[in-house]
Amino acid sequence: MSNRKASLRRVSGKQIIKAFTRTTAAGLGCMALGLGCMALALGLDPARALDGTEAAGPVDQVLTDSNLFRPTHSDLDWASDLSSDVRSFLTLTGAETTQQANQTDNNPERALNEAGMRPLVSTDAGVALWSNCLPITVSIHLSELLNDTATAKKVTLEALSQIAILTGLDIRVETDNIQTIKGNDLDSLPPAGSREIQLIWVTEGSESLEDHLLGEAELHYSEAELELRSATVILSDEIISQAADRQRWTGDSAMLSVLHELGHSVGLGHSLDPHSVMAPSLADEADITLADRSALAYAGTRQC
Ligand SMILES: [Zn+2]
Numbered sequence: 391m392s393n394r395k396a397s398l399r400r401v402s403g404k405q406i407i408k409a410f411t412r413t414t415a416a417g418l419g420c421m422a423l424g425l426g427c428m429a430l431a432l433g434l435d436p437a438r439a440l441d442g443t444e445a446a447g448p449v450d451q452v453l454t455d456s457n458l459f460r461p462t463h464s465d466l467d468w469a470s471d472l473s474s475d476v477r478s479f480l481t482l483t484g485a486e487t488t489q490q491a492n493q494t495d496n497n498p499e500r501a502l503n504e505a506g507m508r509p510l511v512s513t514d515a516g517v518a519l520w521s522n523c524l525p526i527t528v529s530i531h532l533s534e535l536l537n538d539t540a541t542a543k544k545v546t547l548e549a550l551s552q553i554a555i556l557t558g559l560d561i562r563v564e565t566d567n568i569q570t571i572k573g574n575d576l577d578s579l580p581p582a583g584s585r586e587i588q589l590i591w592v593t594e595g596s597e598s599l600e601d602h603l604l605g606e607a608e609l610h611y612s613e614a615e616l617e618l619r620s621a622t623v624i625l626s627d628e629i630i631s632q633a634a635d636r637q638r639w640t641g642d643s644a645m646l647s648v649l650h651e652l653g654h655s656v657g658l659g660h661s662l663d664p665h666s667v668m669a670p671s672l673a674d675e676a677d678i679t680l681a682d683r684s685a686l687a688y689a690g691t692r693q694c
Contacts, residue, residue, distance in 0.1 A: 435605045435650065435670070457508050457659060459499035462516030462616060465693045472687055479505075479684040498688055505681035506662030510654055511611055511618075518611040519657045519692035520618045524585060525560040530568045531579060531590045533627075541630050541644065542591045543568060549648035552678070556686035557656055561587075574598055582610075582620040587655050594628040604629050604647060607654035617692070621655040646676055653682075656689040 472482075480498035511518035520526060528550060536542055547565065554561040571578060574596035582588035592598050599606055608622045625648060633644035646667050653668050661668040667678050668685070 435603060435647075457512050459502045459507065459509050459688070460512060460514070460516050461499055462519060462691075463521075463693050465691060473683075475680055476684045476687050479680055480688065498684070498691075502681070502685055502688060505684075506666070507668065507681050507685040508659035508661065510607075510609065510657050510659040511616070513613075513616065516616050517657065518609075518616040518618055519689055520559055520585075521692050521694040522559055522690050523694035525562050526585050526587055527583075528561060528563040528587045528589060529582075530563070531571050531588070532568060533574050533590075533592045533596070534570050534572060535574060535593045536591055536627050537593075538627070538630050542625075542627065545630070545642070545645040545648050546589060546591075546625075548642070548645045549652050552645075552649055553652045553656060553686065556678075556683055557690035558687065559656065559690045576624075582622045584619055586620050587652075588620075588622045589625065590622065591625045591627060594626050594631070596626070598624055599626050602628070604632075605651040607651050609655065609657070618657055623651045623655050625651060643672060643676070646672060646678075649678070653686065656686065658685055658689060661685075 472480075479501055481495055481501050482498065483495045509517040530543070530546060532539055532542055547563065550561060550563055553559075571590070574592040576590060576592075576598050579588070579590065590598075594602075604626050606624045608624075609618055610620045611618045629647040630644050633642070633647070650667055650672065658668055660670045661681070663669060663679065663681060664673050665676055665679055667676055667682050669676060
């Protein structure tokens with residue numbers, strides 16, 4: 391794991407697809423962690439072009455039918471306090487839901503697939519998610535070179551709050567322990583620990599991100615148990631400068647960009663719906679759609 395930076399830097403388009411679609415065991419790295427056999431999944435996001443055209447993301451190429459939500463260790467009872475529109479979307483039967491004639495009851499995976507939502511890690515055995523009975527710790531690291539530290543903190547905390555509410559996962563952030571990192575030097579950081587989401591803001595042009603990537607999420611998960619174990623999210627401050635440039639955006643686009651990466655960190659892949667916050671490139675009118683809220687709710691379903 392000490393070569394994390396090197397492994398991030400050597401990722402090319404082809405290897406991303408490989409990492410994204412295959413559940414390859416990570417070998418020695420996972421053994422050293424003592425967490426059983428771990429594999430790696432990546433979500434990479436290109437910069438949204440300012441002229442309105444969408445930059446093609448490498449992950450576009452892997453949005454195929456072979457990458458679908460499949461029943462996993464989920465517990466439909468988790469959903470008892472979900473809002474009725476999410477329950478209806480996920481075709482969960484019960485109080486206050488509207489049965490849809492064209493939908494199969496209690497088949498949330500099918501509903502998500504039909505809406506174009508995709509998981510980040512999917513195998514024949516199910517999709518990899520965080521188990522929902524234990525807390526997830528979030529650590530936040532900000533490059534000392536950031537132009538606008540206050541906005542980076544603000545949008546990070548807002549997006550984390552949304553993710554915690556929408557997934558129902560016990561996500562804990564120590565806001566008085568936000569760390570500053572020297573330059574854009576990720577080597578000074580330890581790798582994300584067990585049940586940790588590590589969020590790192592770097593400046594545009596940092597070697598930690600490929601040219602004009604706005605963000606990148608690296609997840610480690612147990613291949614055998616289909617359980618997410620740790621995540622590292624790298625965010626470029628181009629997210630903030632682009633949001634400031636694009637005042638025609640109606641929503642808080644910087645917050646949505648962070649939410650997008652956090653969506654990856656809880657196991658969501660890209661959506662085929664261009665209006666979704668999980669679309670490979672955020673559209674001007676992107677928002678948190680009902681399908682997004684439902685997919686995030688689903689991301690909190692995995693039992694221990
Ligand atoms: Zn993405």
